[in-house]
Amino acid sequence: MSTKKTVIVTGASSGIGLGIAEAFIKKGANVVLNGRNEAKLHAAAERLGAPDQTALVVGDMSSTETPTELVRVALQRFGRVDVLVNNAGHFASKPFGDYTVDDLNGFLSTHLKGTYLASQAAITPMRRQGGGAIINITTVLALRGVKTIPSSAPAAAKGGMNAVTRSLAIELASDNIRVNAISPGIIKTPLYRIKNDEFGKLKDMQPLGRVGEVKDIVDAVLYLADADFVTGVVLPVDGGVAAGGE
Numbered sequence: 205m206s207t208k209k210t211v212i213v214t215g216a217s218s219g220i221g222l223g224i225a226e227a228f229i230k231k232g233a234n235v236v237l238n239g240r241n242e243a244k245l246h247a248a249a250e251r252l253g254a255p256d257q258t259a260l261v262v263g264d265m266s267s268t269e270t271p272t273e274l275v276r277v278a279l280q281r282f283g284r285v286d287v288l289v290n291n292a293g294h295f296a297s298k299p300f301g302d303y304t305v306d307d308l309n310g311f312l313s314t315h316l317k318g319t320y321l322a323s324q325a326a327i328t329p330m331r332r333q334g335g336g337a338i339i340n341i342t343t344v345l346a347l348r349g350v351k352t353i354p355s356s357a358p359a360a361a362k363g364g365m366n367a368v369t370r371s372l373a374i375e376l377a378s379d380n381i382r383v384n385a386i387s388p389g390i391i392k393t394p395l396y397r398i399k400n401d402e403f404g405k406l407k408d409m410q411p412l413g414r415v416g417e418v419k420d421i422v423d424a425v426l427y428l429a430d431a432d433f434v435t436g437v438v439l440p441v442d443g444g445v446a447a448g449g450e
């Protein structure tokens with residue numbers, strides 16, 4: 205990637221989003237970081253230690269304002285939008301009947317609507333600049349059910365993101381805006397609120413016999429950001445889970 209591209213990363217104060225932001229900063233890009241919790245976002249930015257290359261947008265991706273605000277800040281501070289990574293999100297596994305309406309709305313509004321509105325806002329500058337890349341972080345649980353991890357509500361939202369990925373890839377191809385998704389398996393992040401050593405118990409769920417690291421997803425994001433002939437792909441990065449198994 206050439207230097208001084210501008211990348212927007214939602215949910216950049218922790219886990220996968222923080223890793224993506226760090227990788228783009230190391231490549232010389234400007235990065236707009238988002239998260240809901242102001243103190244957490246500022247602490248993450250401090251850790252990244254690149255004030256000249258970063259701008260912060262505190263806000264909830266389930267709102268109608270934050271997705272547009274991300275693009276406004278990117279343009280105001282850096283003058284362009286080259287890559288949008290729709291990563292912000294949460295997770296809760298529950299039996300189908302236990303998800304409440306609030307649970308369902310939370311997943312649909314943060315993951316699906318947030319992705320939709322941020323992408324709508326980003327395509328105007330991308331079109332003007334002659335192209336861009338949108339990368340949606342979904343989940344393997346939208347590609348296949350896993351008996352021990354019931355997750356119909358997050359799967360509904362992430363499955364919607366996969367559908368939007370393919371639909372937009374076709375619609376925006378003539379604008380040279382590529383739209384792809386990454387479908388992670390279990391990645392070691394604070395998402396699960398478990399201790400680092402407890403991830404070991406989950407390794408047998410992946411055919412490759414280990415839990416994923418943030419770097420596994422970051423590498424795929426960097427690839428898709430630059431893969432000029434790739435669009436409409438939902439790429440599993442999951443140790444083989446999407447391929448089948450128990």
Ligand SMILES: NC(=O)c1ccc[n+]([C@@H]2O[C@H](COP(=O)([O-])OP(=O)(O)OC[C@H]3O[C@@H](n4cnc5c(N)ncnc54)[C@H](OP(=O)(O)O)[C@@H]3O)[C@@H](O)[C@H]2O)c1
Nearest residue numbers: 215217218219220239240241264265292293390391393395
């Ligand atoms: N880790 C995995 O195994 C795994 C597997 C499949 C998919 N994913 C997906 O990967 C993405 C990143 O997850 P992660 O594992 O890195 O989790 P994480 O460490 O908990 O980070 C989640 C990030 O998203 C932000 N966030 C959550 N809800 C938000 C909202 N409504 N508006 C704005 N920011 C919000 C959080 O900031 P605040 O705390 O300030 O809200 C945080 O920065 C999620 O979309 C998740 O569904 C993860």
